[in-house]
Every structure is written in structure tokens, then in C-alpha cells.
Amino acid sequence: MADQDLSKLKIDRRAPAAAPRRRRPWLRYAAVVVVLLVLAGIAMRLAGPQAVETATVTTAYPTQNYTLLNATGYVVPQRKAAVASKAQGRLEWLGVLEGSRVKRDEIIARLESRDVEASLAQATAQVKVARANLELQQAELRDAEISLRRSQTLLEPKAISQAQYDADLARYNKAKASVSSAAASIVSSQANAQAAQVSVDQTVIRAPFDGVVLTKQANVGDNITPFSQASDTKGAVVSIADMDTLEVEADVAESNIAKITLNQNCELLLDALPDTRFAGQVSRIVPTVDRAKATVLVKVRFVDRDARVLPDMSAKIAFLSKAAPPEDRKAVTAVQPGAVVSRDGKQVVFVIRDGKAAEVPVTAGAKVGDLLSVQGVKPGDVVVLSPGEKLQDGARVSVAKKA
Structure with missing residues (x-):
């Protein structure tokens, strides 16, 4: 029994071996591809951007394709005035503000004028006195003329003496001279009245031309003294510019001035309006050179007016070789x-x-x-x-x- 049990524990080496498993090569290739892709992704991450x-x-x-020269400058009015009065006095009324539009001869301010108005009234009265005196002298002349005629009639028949006639003639000549003097007095008094009227008119400040008030230098109550530098006094009351005469002034190097001609087409770009290009033309080339800067002053007028353009805006000028068509602008x-x-x-x-x-x-x-x-x-x-x-x-x- 013991021998039989031990025999069961022996390995039978004659038993057939297990059949080998079939290999799949495509799985190996797929794994290699996956590994390569992973490595490529890691390499890209490690490489960075x-x-x-x-x-x-x-x-x-x-228009840059046919721009000959570029320059910078500023918008300036061709016609500008610091409005003041020849009269001296305290500013009594001011009717404009910055930005106000005014018409030619429009009253924009007044000075106190009671003193000059009194002088005008006195001069006017003197004219009336002179006219009344003329009437008196004319009446005297008429009376002297009648007496002289009577004396002439009576002298021929010797009804009066020669002395009487000479006295009537002298009286007539004197009356005639008095009339001339009275007439001259009227002219003189009228001239005085006119001067007084001018003094009154000078207290009224009017606009010299159509324009826009740029700055206001004085206020009501200020003393206006145009021809003096006295303390706490003002010269000009307001500054006015004619907006229809705005142009751009630019300093161009004298070495480049040969590229610029009168009426040359230009393109204007204002820093305040960067999205708009304005057409311009050279209006004047100042015939002198600034020695200090070696430049020539060139003035360019606007072809198209725009209410947004204001004085003292900075501008860039492109001097063109030809006119810019609308599509190029x-x-x-x-x-x-x-x-x-x-x-x-x-x-x-x-x-x-x-x-x-x-x-x-x-x-x-x-x-x-x-x-x-x-x-x-x-x-x-x-x-x-x-x-x-x-x-x-x-x-x-x-x-x-x-x-």
C-alpha cells in the first residue's frame, strides 16, 4: 500500500507539452507608436513656446506713396485782433464770452463815459451859442446894409455929409466881418463837438470784423488803459479771430524748400482729429530764412472748412506731388x-x-x-x-x- 501511494506522486515526463500561444506583432507596433506620441508630447512641453x-x-x-515732404506746425488765424479802446476808463459792461460769435461793428463792451458825455454836451451847447451869435450878426449886417443904401441915396444930393456915409460904410463892413467870424465860430464849435463825440464813441468797443471770441482778458470793473503799463490795469478786453482765415504755419528746413511751390497740394492731419485728413494748398512761402533755425515759414490754407478746427491746434503737413483723390484720403x-x-x-x-x-x-x-x-x-x-x-x-x- 505504501509503494502504491508513492507511485502516484511521481511525475510522468512522457506527457505531451502544452501547445505554444500565437504571437500578435501589430500590438507591439501600436505600443511603440503610443510611446513615441507620449514622448513627443513630453518633448514639446519641455521645449516651451x-x-x-x-x-x-x-x-x-x-497718399504716403506720393508724399514729397512732411512737416509739423500749428493752426493759426490769418486775421486776429486784440480788441481794445483808445479811451481810458473802467469797464462798465461786457457782452461776450469765450466762444461768442460776433459781427462786424457789433458792440461787445462799454467803458464808463459820463465825463466824455458831459464834454459832448458842453460842445453841443457851444454850437448852439455860435449859431445864435451868427443870427445876431446877420441881423446887424442887414441893418447896416439898409443904412448904407440910405446913405448912398442921400449922399448924391448932398443931403448928408461924407463923414456920415463913411461911418455907415464902416458899420456895414464890420457887420459883414462879424458874420464871417460867427460862421467860423460855428465850424470851430462843431469840430469840438465832433471830437467830443469821438471820445464818447471810443468808450464803446466794437468788433472789427466777423469772428469768434478766443480769450477774455478783462472783466467788468477792470481799469482799461491801452497805452500804459500801470498796475492793475488791462490793455485789450478780448481777442477775436476770423475762423474763415484759419491756416497752418510750418517751419520747413531751407534744404527742403525747393520741394515746395505755391498752390502745391497738401494733406493736413490734426492731432485733435486723427481720423480725418484735410485737403490743403500752399498759400504763401515767407521770403526770408530764420538764421537761428535755418528754416523757412510756409503757410498752408484749408481747402475744406471744418468747424472742429480751432486755432493753435498742432498739425502735420504732407506735401504731395499730386492732388489726392477721395479714395486715397x-x-x-x-x-x-x-x-x-x-x-x-x-x-x-x-x-x-x-x-x-x-x-x-x-x-x-x-x-x-x-x-x-x-x-x-x-x-x-x-x-x-x-x-x-x-x-x-x-x-x-x-x-x-x-x-
Whole structure:
């Protein structure tokens, strides 16, 4: 029994071996691909964002293509006046404020005038006295003339003496001279009255031309003394400018003055109105050179008037080789040419958004100066400058340099 039990514990080495399992090689390849993809993702993360140079999409005007010269200056009125009075006195009434529009000869202020009005009344009274005296002398002349005629009639028959006749003749001549003197007195008194009237009129300050009040230098109660520098006195009351005569003055280097001619077409850009381009023409070139700055003063008039243009606004002037058509005076979207590349047969730019480069199709147009007009992006967008072939849509980027 013991021997039988031990025999059961022996291994039968003659039993057939198990059949080998079939191998699947595609599983090995799939695993390799997955591992490579994982390693590529890890490598991209470790590599970090690509460093790129960027440029900003901006606006440009086609007139830059035929601009000969650029200059800066200021808007000034050709006709401007500091309005004052020749009279001296206290400002009694002021009827305008800054920005008020006035017409020629419109009363804008008055000075106290009681003293000169009293002088005018006295001069007017003297005219009346002179006229009354003339009437008296004319009556005396008529009486003397009648006496002289009577004496002439009585002298021939010797009814009166020669002495009587001579006395009547002298009286007539004296009366005649008195009439002439009285007439001259009237002229003199009228001249005095006119001078007094002028003094009264000088206390009334009128606008010299149609314009707009720019500044107000005095207030009611101030002492106006135009020809004196006395303390606490004012000279001019207001400053007025004719807005229809606004022009731009610019200093141009004498080395560039040969590029400018009378009536040359210009384009004006005001810093206060950056979205509007104004047409202009050269009106005057001042025939003298500023030795200190080696410049020549050039004045450009506005072809189109605009109520928004005000004196002393800073302006930029582009002197053109030809007149700008209306379409060239409109802004176009432009970018540096190096930002536009060809991918898959189309023109694109890479716009940076949230740290990634987004591929955006664009339509390129004509060159505008050193820039290229494009459609498909908007001013203010930041694009990659000279993107390489390795830059793909959605790639993370970092700005290394801004152009």
C-alpha cells in the first residue's frame, strides 16, 4: 500500500507539452507608436513656446506713396485782433464770452463815459451859442446894409455929409466881418463837438470784423488803459479771430524748400482729429530764412472748412506731388510685408491670441509706403513677423522682440 501511494506522486515526463500561444506583432507596433506620441508630447512641453518677433497691424493712407515732404506746425488765424479802446476808463459792461460769435461793428463792451458825455454836451451847447451869435450878426449886417443904401441915396444930393456915409460904410463892413467870424465860430464849435463825440464813441468797443471770441482778458470793473503799463490795469478786453482765415504755419528746413511751390497740394492731419485728413494748398512761402533755425515759414490754407478746427491746434503737413483723390484720403489696414506668408497656396498671417499663434487668411493689396495693405485683420492685432515653416496654427509663442 505504501509503494502504491508513492507511485502516484511521481511525475510522468512522457506527457505531451502544452501547445505554444500565437504571437500578435501589430500590438507591439501600436505600443511603440503610443510611446513615441507620449514622448513627443513630453518633448514639446519641455521645449516651451517658440520665441517670435511681432508687429502691430495699423492704419495707413495711400497718399504716403506720393508724399514729397512732411512737416509739423500749428493752426493759426490769418486775421486776429486784440480788441481794445483808445479811451481810458473802467469797464462798465461786457457782452461776450469765450466762444461768442460776433459781427462786424457789433458792440461787445462799454467803458464808463459820463465825463466824455458831459464834454459832448458842453460842445453841443457851444454850437448852439455860435449859431445864435451868427443870427445876431446877420441881423446887424442887414441893418447896416439898409443904412448904407440910405446913405448912398442921400449922399448924391448932398443931403448928408461924407463923414456920415463913411461911418455907415464902416458899420456895414464890420457887420459883414462879424458874420464871417460867427460862421467860423460855428465850424470851430462843431469840430469840438465832433471830437467830443469821438471820445464818447471810443468808450464803446466794437468788433472789427466777423469772428469768434478766443480769450477774455478783462472783466467788468477792470481799469482799461491801452497805452500804459500801470498796475492793475488791462490793455485789450478780448481777442477775436476770423475762423474763415484759419491756416497752418510750418517751419520747413531751407534744404527742403525747393520741394515746395505755391498752390502745391497738401494733406493736413490734426492731432485733435486723427481720423480725418484735410485737403490743403500752399498759400504763401515767407521770403526770408530764420538764421537761428535755418528754416523757412510756409503757410498752408484749408481747402475744406471744418468747424472742429480751432486755432493753435498742432498739425502735420504732407506735401504731395499730386492732388489726392477721395479714395486715397481714406485709411486702409496695413501691416509690415514680412508678416504675410504663403501656406497651402493662400496668404496668411499669424495673429497672437492668448499666447498662441492663430493662422488667419488675408488678402494683400498694394504697398503703402513701407507697409502692405491687407484685409482680414483689424488695426491693433499683433502678428508674428517673418514666421518660419515650423510655426503652425495653435502653436504656443513668446514675444522675443516687437517691431
